[in-house]
Amino acid sequence: MGSTSRKEPPLPTVVPLLDVNRGYIPLRDELLSAITRVCDSGQFVLGPEVQELEQNVARFCGVEHAIACASGSDALLLALMAHGVGRGDQVVVPSFTFFATASAAWRLGATPVFVDIDPETMNLSPAAVEAAIAPSTKTIIPVHLFGQCAEMAPILETARWHGIAVIEDAAQAIGAQYRGQSAGAIGDIGCLSFYPTKNLGGFGDGGMLTTRSAELASRLNLLRGHGMRPRYFHREVGINSRLDSVQAAALNVKLRYLNAWTQQRQANARRYRELFLAAKLDGELSIPAEAPDRRHVWNQFTIRVPNGARNRLREHLAQAGVGSEIYYPLPLHLQDCFRGLGYREGSLPETERAAAEVLSLPIFPELTPQEQEAVVTAVARFYGRKFKGKAA
Numbered sequence: 157m158g159s160t161s162r163k164e165p166p167l168p169t170v171v172p173l174l175d176v177n178r179g180y181i182p183l184r185d186e187l188l189s190a191i192t193r194v195c196d197s198g199q200f201v202l203g204p205e206v207q208e209l210e211q212n213v214a215r216f217c218g219v220e221h222a223i224a225c226a227s228g229s230d231a232l233l234l235a236l237m238a239h240g241v242g243r244g245d246q247v248v249v250p251s252f253t254f255f256a257t258a259s260a261a262w263r264l265g266a267t268p269v270f271v272d273i274d275p276e277t278m279n280l281s282p283a284a285v286e287a288a289i290a291p292s293t294k295t296i297i298p299v300h301l302f303g304q305c306a307e308m309a310p311i312l313e314t315a316r317w318h319g320i321a322v323i324e325d326a327a328q329a330i331g332a333q334y335r336g337q338s339a340g341a342i343g344d345i346g347c348l349s350f351y352p353t354k355n356l357g358g359f360g361d362g363g364m365l366t367t368r369s370a371e372l373a374s375r376l377n378l379l380r381g382h383g384m385r386p387r388y389f390h391r392e393v394g395i396n397s398r399l400d401s402v403q404a405a406a407l408n409v410k411l412r413y414l415n416a417w418t419q420q421r422q423a424n425a426r427r428y429r430e431l432f433l434a435a436k437l438d439g440e441l442s443i444p445a446e447a448p449d450r451r452h453v454w455n456q457f458t459i460r461v462p463n464g465a466r467n468r469l470r471e472h473l474a475q476a477g478v479g480s481e482i483y484y485p486l487p488l489h490l491q492d493c494f495r496g497l498g499y500r501e502g503s504l505p506e507t508e509r510a511a512a513e514v515l516s517l518p519i520f521p522e523l524t525p526q527e528q529e530a531v532v533t534a535v536a537r538f539y540g541r542k543f544k545g546k547a548a
Contacts, residue, residue: 166380169184170477171481173517174218174479178495179348179410181523183190183410190409191402191405193205197401201268201398202399202507203402203404204402206471209234210222210410210432213348213364213411216330217341217366218338218367221368223401224362224363224365225398226361226362226399227351228361228363230363232256232297232347233260234325234365234397235323235345235398236535237394237542238345238379239295239344239345241266241294243265244292245261245264245292246267246293247261247269248296249488250271250272250280250297251273251490253325253484257325266294269288270487270497272443272495273506274307277301277447278305278458279299279305279306280299280306280307282307282310282311286314291468293320294321294514295321296314296323297323298324299327303328303452303454303455304447304450305329305333308446312342320342323344324347327347327349328455328457329346329453330348330354331451331453332453334450335449341368343365346366346367347366355417355419355453356410358407359402359403360403363399364402368416379392380393380395380396381396381397382395382396402416416519420521421519422452422454424454424457424519424523425444428457428528428531429501431442431528431529436541437536441459441461441535454519455519457519460513460515465538470482480515480517481515483514483515484511484514487504487507487511
């Protein structure tokens with residue numbers, strides 16, 4: 157296994173992991189016009205564009221309320237604050253996720269309880285969640301990783317049985333669905349991110365909270381603005397996490413195209429699968445798939461490379477001009493900052509195995525069939541195989 161010593165001809169193209177300009181350039185005039193309106197209005201924070209975005213996202217996710225904030229990380233923090241999470245509480249989270257999922261609990265003095273994942277979807281294992289529940293458990297945060305919803309039904313059942321809140325980390329999953337319900341509309345609160353690499357990305361940081369509860373929506377509105385209501389009167393200590401109107405203006409434009417972009421990502425995922433199968437690479441690595449009863453929006457297309465070959469494959473792809481990334485190389489339970497929690501190597505075997513095997517390939521909407529062929533050809537060469545496939 158691995159690339160052969162014989163020099164291969166160069167691949168026909170360089171394929172970036174992500175090319176945000178391909179999505180921006182066709183919308184340039186619309187975006188600049190929207191931003192200009194904000195500049196002319198002088199309402200730069202929580203202006204009309206923010207209110208419009210909140211209404212648009214609520215409608216898109218199928219909830220009654222959406223509350224804009226400064227980032228996806230702040231959305232998680234605010235969601236925990238709204239549920240009164242603090243010292244002495246435990247928050248059940250996956251270890252195989254971005255740092256913000258656990259750090260939000262830590263910042264409030266709560267203890268993140270890391271649990272293992274389902275090896276097929278790499279999302280939170282419902283059985284592991286149930287086993288982790290303790291008298292001090294206050295919330296569960298399932299992450300809809302890489303654009304696919306976690307197995308929510310048993311998690312919700314466990315939460316209801318124990319009287320625990322469920323906060324969806326849907327930062328990578330806007331538009332995803334589980335049994336017909338949209339990500340962000342399944343638990344008590346959903347948390348979205350508009351970081352530029354997300355399926356709906358802004359021109360910087362931005363986030364949104366979604367909920368069906370008017371009571372939670374009111375509390376989130378209060379907490380995001382210093383706990384202030386009315387002006388200069390503070391009921392409690394909140395944070396400063398307001399969305400800029402410029403970001404909202406750009407996101408309102410881009411939201412109109414999100415379904416089309418999702419369809420392009422889904423088409424790219426299907427084409428990858430066809431190409432990998434045609435190259436007979438399914439025996440060498442694991443190809444991601446959409447689980448039953450889900451709508452996968454493919455924020456990432458993440459293969460699994462066993463037998464310790466992942467890093468060598470990534471280096472081979474880089475030399476071939478193919479972008480890739482590892483999400484995530486070190487699980488949270490093994491991070492230095494959480495060392496005091498007592499986890500060790502072997503604590504979460506499926507999580508640790510995933511961290512050693514995963515490799516994300518380009519999947520952005522504007523990716524061309526020819527570029528996908530180049531990606532799969534480069535992978536085939538690593539395994540010493542010739543492949544001249546034709547994308548559908």
